[in-house]
Amino acid sequence: MTDQGQRRRRARVAVAGGLTALVVGGIGASVPAGAQGPAPGGGPGSFTPPFVEPTIAGKPTAEKCVPKEKPEFDRELECKPAAGSLNVLPSGDPFYWDALEGTENVNASIVAEYGRASENDESRLLRFINGLPTWDTPTTPDGGANPDGEPNAKPLIPGTGTTEPGNDGALFCADQNFLADGRILAAGGTAYLNDPGLQDAPVGATELAGVTSTRIYDPSTNSWSQAGRMKQGRWYPTLVTMGDGRMFTASGVEKLIKPIQPDDPKNSGGNVRESEIFDPKTNEWTQNPATADRSLPLFPRLHLLPNGKVFYNAAGQSFNPAGQDYAEAQWNVAATYDPAKQEWKELGVPGLTTGVTSVPGFRGSTSSTMLPLEPDDKGRYTKASFLTAGGVPNPPSPGGYIAVAQSQVATVDTAAGDKLTTEETGPLSQGRWYGSQILLPTGEVVTFSGADRDEVIAPGVEVPRKQAELFDPATKKWRTLASGNNPRTYHNTAALMPDGRVLVGGHAPISTLYGKNVTVAPGVTGPNDGRDPSFEIFSPPYLSRGDRPVIESVASGGETAEGSTPISAGYGKSMQVFVTGDASKIANVTLVRFPTQTHVVDGDQRSVRLRVVKREGGTLTVAMPEDPNVLPPGPYMMFVNRDTPNGPVPSVSTTVFAGTPVPAALAAAAGSKEGLVACASKVGFQSVEARGRGRGLALGFTRVRETPVGVDVFQHAAGRTVVRERLVARFSNRSKGLTWNGRATQPGRTVRDGLYSVRFTTRTASGKREVRRVALRRSNGRWSSRPDFYRRVTCDVLSAFKLERPAFAGRGRKALGISYRLASRAKVRVEILRGGRTVKRLAAKSRPGQRTFRLSLPVRGTRRGDYKVKLTVTRPNGRRLVSTLTSRRL
Numbered sequence: 001m002t003d004q005g006q007r008r009r010r011a012r013v014a015v016a017g018g019l020t021a022l023v024v025g026g027i028g029a030s031v032p033a034g035a036q037g038p039a040p041g042g043g044p045g046s047f048t049p050p051f052v053e054p055t056i057a058g059k060p061t062a063e064k065c066v067p068k069e070k071p072e073f074d075r076e077l078e079c080k081p082a083a084g085s086l087n088v089l090p091s092g093d094p095f096y097w098d099a100l101e102g103t104e105n106v107n108a109s110i111v112a113e114y115g116r117a118s119e120n121d122e123s124r125l126l127r128f129i130n131g132l133p134t135w136d137t138p139t140t141p142d143g144g145a146n147p148d149g150e151p152n153a154k155p156l157i158p159g160t161g162t163t164e165p166g167n168d169g170a171l172f173c174a175d176q177n178f179l180a181d182g183r184i185l186a187a188g189g190t191a192y193l194n195d196p197g198l199q200d201a202p203v204g205a206t207e208l209a210g211v212t213s214t215r216i217y218d219p220s221t222n223s224w225s226q227a228g229r230m231k232q233g234r235w236y237p238t239l240v241t242m243g244d245g246r247m248f249t250a251s252g253v254e255k256l257i258k259p260i261q262p263d264d265p266k267n268s269g270g271n272v273r274e275s276e277i278f279d280p281k282t283n284e285w286t287q288n289p290a291t292a293d294r295s296l297p298l299f300p301r302l303h304l305l306p307n308g309k310v311f312y313n314a315a316g317q318s319f320n321p322a323g324q325d326y327a328e329a330q331w332n333v334a335a336t337y338d339p340a341k342q343e344w345k346e347l348g349v350p351g352l353t354t355g356v357t358s359v360p361g362f363r364g365s366t367s368s369t370m371l372p373l374e375p376d377d378k379g380r381y382t383k384a385s386f387l388t389a390g391g392v393p394n395p396p397s398p399g400g401y402i403a404v405a406q407s408q409v410a411t412v413d414t415a416a417g418d419k420l421t422t423e424e425t426g427p428l429s430q431g432r433w434y435g436s437q438i439l440l441p442t443g444e445v446v447t448f449s450g451a452d453r454d455e456v457i458a459p460g461v462e463v464p465r466k467q468a469e470l471f472d473p474a475t476k477k478w479r480t481l482a483s484g485n486n487p488r489t490y491h492n493t494a495a496l497m498p499d500g501r502v503l504v505g506g507h508a509p510i511s512t513l514y515g516k517n518v519t520v521a522p523g524v525t526g527p528n529d530g531r532d533p534s535f536e537i538f539s540p541p542y543l544s545r546g547d548r549p550v551i552e553s554v555a556s557g558g559e560t561a562e563g564s565t566p567i568s569a570g571y572g573k574s575m576q577v578f579v580t581g582d583a584s585k586i587a588n589v590t591l592v593r594f595p596t597q598t599h600v601v602d603g604d605q606r607s608v609r610l611r612v613v614k615r616e617g618g619t620l621t622v623a624m625p626e627d628p629n630v631l632p633p634g635p636y637m638m639f640v641n642r643d644t645p646n647g648p649v650p651s652v653s654t655t656v657f658a659g660t661p662v663p664a665a666l667a668a669a670a671g672s673k674e675g676l677v678a679c680a681s682k683v684g685f686q687s688v689e690a691r692g693r694g695r696g697l698a699l700g701f702t703r704v705r706e707t708p709v710g711v712d713v714f715q716h717a718a719g720r721t722v723v724r725e726r727l728v729a730r731f732s733n734r735s736k737g738l739t740w741n742g743r744a745t746q747p748g749r750t751v752r753d754g755l756y757s758v759r760f761t762t763r764t765a766s767g768k769r770e771v772r773r774v775a776l777r778r779s780n781g782r783w784s785s786r787p788d789f790y791r792r793v794t795c796d797v798l799s800a801f802k803l804e805r806p807a808f809a810g811r812g813r814k815a816l817g818i819s820y821r822l823a824s825r826a827k828v829r830v831e832i833l834r835g836g837r838t839v840k841r842l843a844a845k846s847r848p849g850q851r852t853f854r855l856s857l858p859v860r861g862t863r864r865g866d867y868k869v870k871l872t873v874t875r876p877n878g879r880r881l882v883s884t885l886t887s888r889r890l
């Protein structure tokens with residue numbers, strides 16, 4: 001996952017069946033530059049050639065669309081989905097779905113035909129295996145919403161309309177964010193209506209209705225399921241994750257074209273005013289009271305401030321010409337929503353007081369990027385700054401048509417009552433509508449794709465913007481970068497990947513002038529002959545600024561995660577980041593939320609600099625924020641940045657789950673080639689825990705599936721005597737955790753002071769037994785934790801590693817047994833340490849996979865104390881994994 005950027009190779013994908021071969025040189029490659037030495041600032045960056053899903057309905061084809069085997073309604077073609085919405089999962093795998101699926105079926109007019117020709121958008125999982133892209137289709141590719149029609153989508157004239165299946169729960173125009181546990185919630189979307197229309201005659205006008213559906217994608221099963229319905233139908237809403245892990249949503253429309261809702265006059269002629277909140281514990285939505293209502297543009301640019309309020313940056317999409325809202329003047333005003341008081345407060349019009357050339361107020365269809373949140377000396381986060389560049393601003397209300405080049409930073413000071421100030425920065429080199437702005441780990445921002453004007457008004461006449469531009473926060477200026485291969489205008493996307501490169505994709509335009517898909521002036525105007533399902537990968541200039549820093553491992557809460565293994569970090573806790581070389585060379589440690597982008601919006605977009613407490617040798621000690629509002633629970637990429645004369649250089653990232661455990665399947669799959677879904681079937685436990693409670697133990701566990709669990713407590717040592725596994729307590733067939741009173745359940749046994757382990761046993765989906773062990777010490781009747789002597793099941797190269805027992809030697813002078821097993825051939829080095837000193841080292845040896853290796857540490861010459869057994873496994877590709885277990889010499 002994370003070392004793709006390190007390798008240089010030319011890769012070739014041969015499509016199954018051998019019909020075509022797509023050369024995707026450099027997808028797994030790093031930077032081409034370097035031969036002439038670093039360019040100033042790292043040069044313009046570079047794009048890989050485009051690459052695309054090689055099949056349609058399982059059959060290899062180089063075409064974008066092929067005729068359907070069974071055409072129905074007006075749907076004659078089947079096409080490869082474009083990334084109209086793009087996410088990068090915590091496994092590192094991109095996951096995306098289409099936009100406007102089925103426009104290729106339109107023969108003359110999208111307005112007249114699309115009510116029947118449209119289809120629910122399909123999603124895809126994209127994986128890079130050894131740098132080569134492969135595609136998987138999730139279960140229920142379209143998310144599975146509303147097979148029987150969207151209940152909220154009522155035709156204007158009762159009794160009219162058509163009822164074709166498969167287009168009432170489209171993912172297109174939903175918004176999506178990660179839940180804390182790494183699943184994705186997609187809320188809202190589209191139901192297509194022929195309104196008014198007649199059932200058996202394909203006549204009528206296409207209307208879009210916002211759906212109430214919300215669905216959850218689970219990466220461990222590559223499947224969708226349905227969550228609770230929202231109270232309002234929402235097309236083009238924005239979702240924001242709150243500090244408590246709940247999800248806030250606002251705006252969207254129930255009907256796009258002149259929203260007339262006879263049963264809801266308040267929302268007629270406007271966007272949805274009501275806001276709602278989703279609780280992942282119950283899977284249900286609750287509508288906020290009327291004090292929380294506000295008229296907002298579509299896909300409003302909303303962000304969670306570090307004080308827990310939601311900031312509206314006076315930006316969004318005003319869907320001209322048909323989607324106006326009578327309250328549009330209000331969109332010029334920035335505001336915050338306070339979830340505690342459930343009310344909005346206005347902060348003023350951004351740009352009004354700067355007295356500069358920028359047009360103040362509403363900025364249409366611009367990205368709004370929250371720049372890195374930085375702590376002050378005391379670790380408080382009180383300033384949040386937001387960069388908007390380009391777009392179609394006001395006036396005239398509701399927004400212009402030709403894109404501008406203006407760029408500004410709005411700052412909210414939460415220590416000064418959310419005071420808003422605006423500062424103009426250097427402009428873009430040219431006007432840009434719908435640029436996908438991506439915040440890089442270094443704090444630089446790159447904008448990709450888009451066009452010279454608002455494509456919604458007259459689709460197909462816009463001129464694409466292919467050249468990327470970079471915003472340097474040090475100079476507050478933009479400079480031009482390399483140009484992408486493909487023009488990508490409406491429904492373009494981009495997302496930062498864990499290796500620091502950017503995946504660029506999408507382009508699913510509205511049919512030309514609301515007619516059919518044709519390109520007006522090939523090579524000049526946007527290609528409107530259908531969608532573009534391809535991707536390209538951008539290597540930012542920082543990959544040409546010299547050697548990248550390396551995170552070797554991260555320690556938090558008594559656990560250490562090596563290499564690409566994800567780790568969980570609690571709020572207010574300290575974390576240690578071990579880097580190669582000198583920690584004083586590291587400028588900062590940055591957490592970047594995994595991206596979930598659509599319509600140039602990611603409501604959870606966030607980058608947080610951690611306070612560095614100490615730098616010593618190769619170790620940085622950093623502090624996690626105390627307040628979850630700074631860093632809402634969920635998945636983040638941790639980067640370290642090193643400064644060079646040419647600018648900052650980031651590491652490859654390590655995955656950190658803030659305030660929540662690492663999902664079991666992901667923990668097990670780290671570093672494995674087989675992927676998350678295959679690995680998920682091999683794990684039964686999400687987590688296990690044994691903690692002292694009174695004179696007994698609190699024994700807890702969470703499981704991936706509802707499989708019964710056995711819990712056994714064994715004694716291993718009493719005083720200086722090592723005993724064989726002596727079972728003292730047994731609890732079978734458990735479905736939830738328990739508290740053990742500390743007394744033996746086995747006849748004739750007593751529980752005395754000594755070293756113990758708790759064994760948790762369950763079965764995996766494939767029926768295999770899975771064992772986890774936790775080591776403990778009992779002293780004067782009180783229990784305390786001991787370091788691990790038994791490694792959990794994983795799908796990485798080290799498939800098993802355990803010590804025979806948590807104690808050895810003592811009066812019986814028992815040697816310590818060590819065993820390990822590899823998934824595939826690798827080099828293994830074994831070191832034994834006592835008190836931080838190496839007492840024994842076995843030279844690295846190449847070992848085959850699928851065989852168990854045993855060795856033992858003899859007692860002779862050892863002294864009492866904790867012995868650490870450290871295994872360093874180096875795979876043929878050079879990636880290392882280090883695992884350490886501990887046993888006590890008595």
Ligand SMILES: [Cu+2]
Nearest residue numbers: 099173491599
């Ligand atoms: Cu759209």
